[in-house]
Amino acid sequence: MSKSIGHMIASSNPQKVLPKNISAKNIPDVLIHEIIDGVPLYRKGYREVLAKTKTVEEIMGCSSLQFFIIDYILGILYPVINRQKYIIATNEAGLHLDRRNNLSGDIMIFDKNVLTIDKIDTHYSQVHPMISIExxxxxxxxxxxxxxxxxxxxxxxxxxxxxxxxxxLTKPKSVMIATKDNDWRTFSWDQDIEMLDGICCNVGKYLKEKGSEFA
Known part of the structure; x- marks a missing residue:
């Protein structure tokens, strides 16, 4: 994948953005997962919440496959990462990029020299992570x-x-890695992936070893 962001942005098969008789101003903030360029992106399942067939709590969590992979990655990171140097953020850690952009992430690794104690408060982080894992x-x-x-x-x-x-990405069983100075690369997840400082994971191999049907 190249660095261009001009391709495949708009949906080729757009759905109705909101349920009938529902306007964006009537959608609770809790159903907004992220904001990109001032546009709210809603959580998966928000339509069911608006239709009262599901509760907010039922759509808040990730799938068991997602948290299984997150647990695996965190299990590798925590014992060996330099905790004096890095902070690991999870649980939909929030980032405030600017007034039109709020993002969240599954796992973020921050440099403590950048995310200093005076920048830690009750709001989304306004400091960039070194590594973002989705x-x-x-x-x-x-x-x-x-x-x-x-x-x-x-x-x-x-x-x-x-x-x-x-x-x-669990459906194609692939990994995409993007860095500032290199082409973005996409390949099978059945290989070692360096997260930082020589710390690697291999999601495909791990799932096979555990006997998962999703390997």
Missing amino acids: IDLDVELERFTENGYITIKTQKLLDFGTDKVIWF
Whole structure:
């Protein structure tokens, strides 16, 4: 994948953006997962919440496959990462890029020399992570294609100052790695992926070892 963000942004098969008789101003903020260029991106399943067939709590969490992969990655990171140097953020850690852009992430690794104690408060971080790791998409794809969303979010993170963005995508069983100074690469997840400082993971191999049908 190249660095261009001009391709595959708009959905080729756009859905109705909102349910009938529902306007954006009537949608609770809790159903907004992210904001990109001033446009709210809603959580997967928000339509069911508006239709009262699901509760907010039922759509808030990630899938068991997603948290299984997150647990695996964190299990590698925590024992060996330099905790004096880095902070690991999880649980939909929020980033405030500017007044028109709020993003969230599954796993973010911050440099403590950048995210200093005086920058830690009760709001979204206004400091860029060194590494952002994403497992699948958690938004309804109404304004973007999947590739378009991944591309624009990745570019936003890199422009904000993130050194590396890693996407693990469970349906194609692939990994996409993007860095500031190199072409973006996509390949099978059945190989070692360096997260930082020589710390690697291999999601495909791990799932096979555990006997997962998704390996």
